[in-house]
Amino acid sequence: MTRTVVESKTKTAIIGFDEPFCVIGERINPTGRKILNAELEAGDYSRVEADAIAQTAAGATILDINSGAVFSNKMAEDPRYADNNFVEPTLMRALIERVQAVVDTPLCIDSSVPGALENGLAAAEGRPLLNSVTGEEDRMEMVLPLVKKYNVPVVAISNDDTGISEDPDVRFAVAKKIVERAADFGIPAHDIVVDPLVMPVGAMGSAGLQVFTLVRRLREELGVNTTCGASNISFGLPNRHGINNAFLPMAMAAGMTSAIMNPVALPVNQTKIAEKKAAVAAAGIILPEGMDDETFVTLFGMGSMSSKPGKEMEAIRAANFLMDCDPSGAAWINFNKVPGSDAGGRGGRKRRRG
Numbered sequence: 001m002t003r004t005v006v007e008s009k010t011k012t013a014i015i016g017f018d019e020p021f022c023v024i025g026e027r028i029n030p031t032g033r034k035i036l037n038a039e040l041e042a043g044d045y046s047r048v049e050a051d052a053i054a055q056t057a058a059g060a061t062i063l064d065i066n067s068g069a070v071f072s073n074k075m076a077e078d079p080r081y082a083d084n085n086f087v088e089p090t091l092m093r094a095l096i097e098r099v100q101a102v103v104d105t106p107l108c109i110d111s112s113v114p115g116a117l118e119n120g121l122a123a124a125e126g127r128p129l130l131n132s133v134t135g136e137e138d139r140m141e142m143v144l145p146l147v148k149k150y151n152v153p154v155v156a157i158s159n160d161d162t163g164i165s166e167d168p169d170v171r172f173a174v175a176k177k178i179v180e181r182a183a184d185f186g187i188p189a190h191d192i193v194v195d196p197l198v199m200p201v202g203a204m205g206s207a208g209l210q211v212f213t214l215v216r217r218l219r220e221e222l223g224v225n226t227t228c229g230a231s232n233i234s235f236g237l238p239n240r241h242g243i244n245n246a247f248l249p250m251a252m253a254a255g256m257t258s259a260i261m262n263p264v265a266l267p268v269n270q271t272k273i274a275e276k277k278a279a280v281a282a283a284g285i286i287l288p289e290g291m292d293d294e295t296f297v298t299l300f301g302m303g304s305m306s307s308k309p310g311k312e313m314e315a316i317r318a319a320n321f322l323m324d325c326d327p328s329g330a331a332w333i334n335f336n337k338v339p340g341s342d343a344g345g346r347g348g349r350k351r352r353r354g
Contacts, residue, residue, distance in 0.1 A: 002190045004153045004225045006062055006106040007126035013061040013106045015153075015193060015225045015258045020325040021248075021316050022258035024108055024129075024227065025060030027051040028095065030069040040091065041071045045098040051264075052099045054307040058263040059317075059335075062129060065099060065120065066110040067092040088116035096123040108155075108260075114142055121150045129153050129193070131260075135160030135174040144185045153191040154182075155227060158214075164197055168210045171196055172217055179222050190225075193258065194218050198228045200235040201243065207233060208247060212254035219255040230261040230312070241311050248312055249319035265310040268297045276300060309335070 003016040015022045028051050030037040036047050052063055067088040074081040081087055088111055096107060100123075109120035110131040117130060132155040133143040147154045156178040158164075158171035165171055175194045182192055196214040199207035211233075215226050233247045234240035248259065273293055280287065280300070287296070294305050314335075321332040 002219075002223050002225055004129075004190055004193055005127060006108070006129045006153060008100070008104045008106040009125040011104050011106060011126075015227075017219065017225070017255070017257060018325070019257070020320045020331070021252050021256075022062060022227075023060045023263050023313070023316065024062040024064050024258055024260040025051075025055035025058075025263055026064050026066075026229075026260045027055055027262055027264065028063060028099065029066035029110070031066065037069050040069050041073060045094070048095060048098055049102045052103045052105070054264050055262075056103045056105045058265075058307070058309040059313050060105065060263045062106045062108050062258075063099060063103070064108040064110050064131065064260055065092065065095050067095060067113070067116050067120075068111065084113050085115055088113040089119040092116040092120045093123045096120055100125060114146075117143070117146055121146065121152065127152055129155065131155040132157050132195070133178060135177055137161075140178065140181050144182055144187065147182070147187055147191070148185045153193060154187075155193050155195055156182075156224075157195045158197050166199070166204065168196075168214050172214055175218060175224075176222060179224060189223050193225045193227050194222070195227050195229070198230070198232040200237075201233050202235065202237045208250070211251060211256075215251060215254045215256045225257040226255065227258040227260060228256065230259040244312050245315040248315050249322075252316070252319045252323065261312060263310060263313050264307050265303050267305050267307055268302045272302065273297060273305075276302060 001017045003014050003019070006013045006015065013022060028048055030040055039047055055063060069087060069091055071081045071087060092109070092111060099107065106126060106128065107124050108129040108131050109117060109124060111117055111120065121128065121130070130143070130147055130152050133140055134157045143154065156175060158174045160174050175196065179189055179192055196211055196218060198211050201207040211228065218224050218226055230244060230248060231240065234243035237243060273296065297303060297305060317332050317335050320326040321329050326332055
């Protein structure tokens with residue numbers, strides 16, 4: 001069975017056909033996160049550290065570290081900051097050092113900048129996953145020697161200089177080309193994790209079926225593990241969690257072995273709570289006196305005020321159980337255990353009568 005080994009200083013994450021589904025946490029990425037981007041520009045890494053801790057607690061077995069920040073204010077003072085080749089190498093090293101200081105979760109080094117990839121590989125303890133190589137010849141010539149030099153696994157994305165094809169046969173051919181070129185560098189197939197590229201189902205009705213078919217072919221014909229940006233499938237649609245929750249177990253059943261995704265259900269903020277309380281009051285509903293906000297948001301199905309595993313994690317853990325990757329359902333039972341319900345703990349003990 002194909003097994004891709006990713007390691008930190010003391011922990012090992014295995015992506016494999018007969019392993020539990022591997023969740024690669026995506027939150028440490030300034031792209032599209034204005035607040036995080038601004039904090040990084042100011043040298044504030046507190047949110048990065050919090051995201052690393054929260055994602056690990058929610059069940060991520062690998063953390064993706066993306067250094068694609070845009071430092072607009074510094075750009076105005078120094079034109080070098082307009083060049084990602086100047087910004088990302090230093091930032092990547094800093095991000096990895098900060099994350100490794102608070103968690104010991106294996107890492108995925110994510111950048112399109114060669115210097116950032118090499119700085120990340122030099123700073124990472126253990127055996128990180130490199131994200132990514134594509135089918136363009138110059139990209140393969142740049143990334144694959146790094147993969148060989150550091151003896152690390154790599155994500156291979158199924159597009160080349162012609163772009164992203166809507167034809168799944170073309171995307172398979174690109175993946176095969178990367179696997180074959182990697183072999184020329186002495187990189188085994190088990191160290192390549194192919195991203196077959198998930199299209200939004202709202203724009204292409206066959207997007208889900210395409211991915212399932214591609215994953216089966218990649219597994220059966222190339223013998224490689226697979227990953228994807230899981231939330232791409234639901235882009236632009238309402239109730240994205242509902243689609244993601246169906247997509248992930250179906251992809252797992254087709255043979256997908258990992259996904260880059262957010263494992264955390266983000267906390268409910270005070271603005272949302274205030275709006276909901278106003279709506280409840282307007283409906284004439286009288287709440288118990290002294291009800292705290294956490295009880296309120298739970299009662300009305302709003303989530304939680306603290307970071308907790310998201311619904312996608314629930315779907316993945318259930319699928320692991322159903323696919324016999326969770327012996328005796330131990331992980332599922334532990335995941336759903338009510339705090340204090342353990343018979344061996346204080347909450348489960350019966351008080352003796354004197």
